Amino acid sequence: MAKIEIRGVTKRYESEDANSGLALENVSLTIEHNEFVTLVGRSGCGKTTLLNIIAGLIEPTAGEVLVNGQRVTGPGGGKGMVFQQHALFPWLTAIQNVEFGCKSRGMPLNERKKAASQLIELVDLRGSEDKYPIELSGGMQQRVAIARALALDPEILLMDEPFGALDELTRIEMQGELLRVWSTRKKTVVFVTHSITEALMLSDRVVVLTARPGRIRQELQIDLPRPRERANPRLIAAYEEIWRNLY
Amino acid sequence: MKRLARWQDAVLGALGVLGLLIAWEAVTRSGLVNPVIFPGPAKAIAVAFARVPLRDLWEHISTSFLRILWGFGIGAGLGILTGTTSGWYRTLGALTRPVIELVRPIPPLAWIPMAIIWFGLGEPSKVFVIFLGAFFPVVTNTYKGMGGVDPILLRAAQTMGLSGPRLLLRVAIPAAMPDIATGIRVGWGLSFGVLVAAELIAAESGMGFMIMHARQSGEIGVIIFGIILIGAMNLVTDYCIGEVIRRKLGRWHAA
């Protein structure tokens, strides 16, 4: 039952290069329980920074993030995350990676194995569970990453351009897979991408961010049933609108 | 460039070695060199076994091995401990790294005179020098490995609720293993070299001593035998370590 409240979050970076300044300025956003929200924007607009702040990996300079009314002070605690570079532990097999999260929660061995096995099944990797990340393709790696994040049964799933490193065809396939998994295990999802199309295909709501300073430019509600057609005129119109706001 | 099939590699390799041995034997028989000081391979081994009773040989070998196991064990152990903690806790690293970097350029053998002053002529002085031989490569490579841990692995683990020492043990150290393994392998090789040298210079037993002693009695065959034996042992132990590393790390680590 997660509701995320982002209140007046500002992040200032003090680096020596000319890009210092406000990565995010006074960003406020409320995400409802089980809502799929995507943050879209160009590189450097702060969307990843905002995601990291929600995750509790970075602290905001001002403002706060509340999850279920509780202030976010650190990572973990029901906030699963999937990264663009799969971040799988290379020394563990696929299923061991998925079990890793379970171990942290203190699950006994047989429960762990069972849970991990189910998740492998869910992301359609039966048969590859004993392979090492280096032996898996990009798409398969991300499936493991998703399964691992789900292993902790998180209330929130944070996804930082998870399909950004994949080729186009695999990316489209993975989008479908994600929606399938999500429909089976509903969660609140905050998804970050620079692809407008991806945002429109996946989310309930698209939040457009612009850079320097990082601000919310626009929010778009997408009330279409899934799976969605790329050629849907409403999506195309939405695309045009977002494009105009971004470029 | 065309590469050869594996069996062709093996056959050629064997041929090479055979050729060398034949050439060696031929040179000694040709009269070009004095066969007393340059015996052929067969003669060398024969002389060695005649002069050095098997029991003495065994004692030399085991003494050497005990030394290196102690020295390497402590050196690698301390090296990994220091490297991991110094690589993880910045304050500790700031204190230990400069000291280690300053002492590192001093070759282990250069410590022999002080080692003798501190520990006398017995075992501890040898073990100490061997310890130095293992410590520095291990600590350096471990430290490097810790620094090379992909930060995203740590971040991912954090999102799963890990922090502090658990993060260090379950993520950072396994991620650093390839470098640690390299350090161990190099450290062993160095320890071996240091062991032999230390035994040549300042010992009353062990394989290095055996060779040195043979020189004084003019038993060249024993010297050659000893040299080959040491080389073979080095090769075999290094191969074993390499195999263990290959088994444990080979599957998941991109070479």
Place this chain on the structure above:
Amino acid sequence: MKRSGETSTEGGARWPRLLGAAFLVTLLLLWQVASLAALLKPFYFPPPSRLAVAFWELTWEGFPEGVRIGTHMLVTLGRIAQGYLLAVGVAIPLGIVIGWLPILDSLTLPIITFARSVATLSLLPLVIVWFGVGELAKVLLIAYGCFWVMLTNVIAGVKYIDPLLIRAARTLDTSPIGIFIRVVLPAALPRVFAGMRIALGVGFMVIVGAEMIGTIQGLGALIMEARTFYRSDISVVGMVAIGLFGFGISAGLEQLERILLPWHRGLELVRR
């Protein structure tokens, strides 16, 4: 406890260096004080003050009589230089040939692997029997140690050239000889340089050990002789000198590499 989990930006990290320096200075001070307070016997742990005096003595009076530290250094350097240059001079052309021809590589691989496993200093007695206790023996020993390391690296440098580079050259109509000289050799250089660095380290280790037997000149001999005369302070100064010496040589080589190979970010092959 601060840890290096977050990506560290070296730019603002001045304080670790200051802390480290402060720590070292503190250690030296403690050492000196402990010695003055008779907590540490100066024979076992010569304090910095004693070392400074010994250094002075080594510089002007020399140890043994008349042999100054400069002389020791030159002697050691001379030995290393001869052995090293001999080894490198033979290893580079030989390594290139072997690396280029797979047949030769397979023929020689077991021999090279074994020869490399032989502990160089174990050859010292043998070399003394054959060549006596003079300079030649030491130079040959150094040459042996440096040679195999160098050879292995040159072979690897040539052998493991990215075939893509060769393919690219061929599409540019380069002749076989042209490929060899203009692609293979430059591409192998980084590895060759790495070999030169490692070989120098090996040579250095060998000479220090070799000089501890049967000679009274040279840095290794210096520290050994000093002990015999209970001059632990000179031994320690000698050790430090050796350390600085080795450091200086490797730093010099690194600089040389940076100048000659500006395109290559020296991959940190195993540092010893």
